[in-house]
Amino acid sequence: MAAAMLKRSSMMKSVVIGGLRMAAASRAYASVAVGSDIISAAPNVSLQKARTWDEGLSSKFSSTPLTDIFKAKKVVIFGLPGAFTGVCSSQHVPSYKNNIDKFKARGIDLVICVSVNDPYVMNGWAEKLLAKDAIEFYGDFDGSFHKSLDLTTNLSSALLGTRSHRWSAYVEDGKIKILNVEKVPSEFKAHLISIGGAKSFLGRKKRLINGLTDKQKELQRKFFEAIEKQELVECGTLGLKSNQCSAIAISIAIS
Amino acid sequence: MAAAMLKRSSMMKSVVIGGLRMAAASRAYASVAVGSDIISAAPNVSLQKARTWDEGLSSKFSSTPLTDIFKAKKVVIFGLPGAFTGVCSSQHVPSYKNNIDKFKARGIDLVICVSVNDPYVMNGWAEKLLAKDAIEFYGDFDGSFHKSLDLTTNLSSALLGTRSHRWSAYVEDGKIKILNVEKVPSEFKAHLISIGGAKSFLGRKKRLINGLTDKQKELQRKFFEAIEKQELVECGTLGLKSNQCSAIAISIAIS
Numbered sequence: 001m002a003a004a005m006l007k008r009s010s011m012m013k014s015v016v017i018g019g020l021r022m023a024a025a026s027r028a029y030a031s032v033a034v035g036s037d038i039i040s041a042a043p044n045v046s047l048q049k050a051r052t053w054d055e056g057l058s059s060k061f062s063s064t065p066l067t068d069i070f071k072a073k074k075v076v077i078f079g080l081p082g083a084f085t086g087v088c089s090s091q092h093v094p095s096y097k098n099n100i101d102k103f104k105a106r107g108i109d110l111v112i113c114v115s116v117n118d119p120y121v122m123n124g125w126a127e128k129l130l131a132k133d134a135i136e137f138y139g140d141f142d143g144s145f146h147k148s149l150d151l152t153t154n155l156s157s158a159l160l161g162t163r164s165h166r167w168s169a170y171v172e173d174g175k176i177k178i179l180n181v182e183k184v185p186s187e188f189k190a191h192l193i194s195i196g197g198a199k200s201f202l203g204r205k206k207r208l209i210n211g212l213t214d215k216q217k218e219l220q221r222k223f224f225e226a227i228e229k230q231e232l233v234e235c236g237t238l239g240l241k242s243n244q245c246s247a248i249a250i251s252i253a254i255s
Numbered sequence: 256m257a258a259a260m261l262k263r264s265s266m267m268k269s270v271v272i273g274g275l276r277m278a279a280a281s282r283a284y285a286s287v288a289v290g291s292d293i294i295s296a297a298p299n300v301s302l303q304k305a306r307t308w309d310e311g312l313s314s315k316f317s318s319t320p321l322t323d324i325f326k327a328k329k330v331v332i333f334g335l336p337g338a339f340t341g342v343c344s345s346q347h348v349p350s351y352k353n354n355i356d357k358f359k360a361r362g363i364d365l366v367i368c369v370s371v372n373d374p375y376v377m378n379g380w381a382e383k384l385l386a387k388d389a390i391e392f393y394g395d396f397d398g399s400f401h402k403s404l405d406l407t408t409n410l411s412s413a414l415l416g417t418r419s420h421r422w423s424a425y426v427e428d429g430k431i432k433i434l435n436v437e438k439v440p441s442e443f444k445a446h447l448i449s450i451g452g453a454k455s456f457l458g459r460k461k462r463l464i465n466g467l468t469d470k471q472k473e474l475q476r477k478f479f480e481a482i483e484k485q486e487l488v489e490c491g492t493l494g495l496k497s498n499q500c501s502a503i504a505i506s507i508a509i510s
Contacts, residue, residue: 048414053341061414084375086308118415120339121376128379141414159303159316159396160373 031150032176039066039174042148047114050122050137064138066145070174073109078168079151082160083117083125092166093129100134114138116146116163140164151181286405287431294321294429297403302369305377305392319393321400325429328364333423334406337415338372338380347421348384355389369393371401371418395419406436 032041046063069075080092096103096111103111112135115122119139126137146152146164155163170178287296301318324330335347351358351366358366367390370377374394381392401407401419410418425433 053339056414061412063414082373082375084308084373084379117376118337118339120337120414121372121379124339124376124379124383128383139414142411142416156397157316159311159318159375159394161397 031148032179034176034179036176037174038149038169038171038176039070042066042145045145045148047138047140047145048119048122050119050126050132050139052123053120055123056120067174069110069112069138070171072173074107074173075110075112075171076103076108076168077112077114077171078166079114079146079164080166081115081153081155081158081163083115083121084128085160093131093135097129097131097134110136112136112138114140114145114164116140116143116152286403287434289431289434291431292429293404293424293426293431294325297321297400300400300403302393302395302400303374303377305374305381305387305394307378308375310378311375322429324365324367324393325426327428329362329428330365330367330426331358331363331423332367332369332426333421334369334401334419335421336370336408336410336413336418338370338376339383340415348386348390352384352386352389365391367391367393369395369400369419371395371398371407 032038046065047069048063051059076096078092078096080086093113096113100111113122113126113131114137117125117139118141119137122137122139123132126132126135131137140146143152143162143164151164151167152162153165155161165181167179167181169176169180287293301320302324303318306314331351333347333351335341348368351368355366368377368381368386369392372380372394373396374392377392377394378387381387381390386392395401398407398417398419406419406422407417408420410416420436422434422436424431424435
């Protein structure tokens with residue numbers, strides 16, 4: 001059931017940024033692609049910054065227009081199917097959080113995590129992950145942001161309802177420079193290598209993660225090979241678990 | 256805005272249970288009322304027991320039919336607008352949790368907290384409140400349970416979307432014996448005295464809460480008076496804050 005509902009196709013294309021030719025996953029069917037302006041792709045759409053209920057009250061339940069988030073900024077944004085879902089979600093956030101200084105050192109103004117959840121749930125999850133200082137969490141409580149970008153998917157069979165794909169993007173002054181959209185949620189044991197990492201715009205120098213076992217190093221070698229070939233490879237194909245995949249992807253991102 | 260959207264009327268009526276005539280809030284417009292069968296009021300509807308994502312996977316994302324929850328059981332069930340919302344939600348759950356032994360001693364098989372959230376968010380919240388051992392938490396991820404009972408309300412102006420009213424019920428073998436539906440969510444600073452407590456079916460002997468200040472005792476006296484008169488009185492009218500109200504209501508419930 002879950003497999004059937006998740007059958008959507010992705011394709012690879014390469015983009016040139018900063019003189020480097022790089023691999024990026026894109027979707028033929030998305031309403032946005034590399035080159036799109038994320039602000040005009042979702043006109044009149046706002047996101048809701050994570051906050052406690054009391055902060056919500058004192059903020060008069062305000063939302064944040066996309067222009068305030070993206071205009072004149074370099075932003076890494078990643079979305080996932082839900083707060084409190086999956087090992088991969090839990091791994092995904094820390095892999096950004098733990099490397100936030102390296103993102104900042106490379107000129108990234110903001111790293112944002114977004115999900116089709118209300119801002120109080122997002123806040124509860126961010127607090128649990130001890131990630132609020134490093135990452136800005138936003139809710140998309142009615143899904144209007146993800147609907148505008150054609151990034152929604154029906155996850156009712158996983159007791160979630162309409163949520164978003166797992167995706168990540170690098171956005172400069174509103175323009176999408178890199179867009180990765182996962183074909184199959186990692187919770188279903190297949191995780192695309194292109195997701196989670198922002199490898200393309202942060203360079204491609206390889207560095208091993210400290211503490212990897214020999215087997216993991218061998219998996220990582222295969223992983224690098226796949227990137228060299230600009231292949232879109234599922235973690236399952238490489239024998240990787242989704243959390244290993246996420247950790248390796250972010251290792252590439254920051255190297 | 257919030258006030259406007261929440262204008263709905265409730266009315267009081269009295270019911271006779273166990274030879275005692277008791278006050279209970281009911282709604283003229285609800286699809287269920289005292290005497291309704293909750294199972295047939297929501298046919299083919301299931302709830303989703305709170306669990307971690309990994310437990311979700313190993314359970315094959317199973318749901319629990321209402322008949323499994325209510326058939327041949329004495330159940331106290333309470334619903335609220337959302338996990339991680341409001342001081343009152345945080346106070347509401349502990350007031351049941353901390354008195355669970357007294358509920359059990361009176362023959363209640365289950366105390367259930369339900370909300371229009373997915374079961375993983377419900378689990379995250381239950382864990383944060385340290386309440387999983389005492390109370391069973393269920394998600395109603397697509398709102399179908401609350402829609403069937405006509406208990407939904409649009410809380411988009413509070414960045415929540417379609418959620419449930421704050422409500423509580425006592426249900427014996429599927430039959431609703433007491434139904435309390437809050438007119439105005441406590442988050443908006445008015446909390447009906449009938450909510451939160453299951454005073455009616457647990458008896459009406461009065462007992463002061465330990466540690467109340469003189470002012471709080473005076474408020475409690477007014478509170479008892481209102482119950483004697485079978486009046487539906489908002490906490491605001493009594494000068495009570497919603498968390499005081501919740502604590503006093505449950506004090507009545509267990510006394």
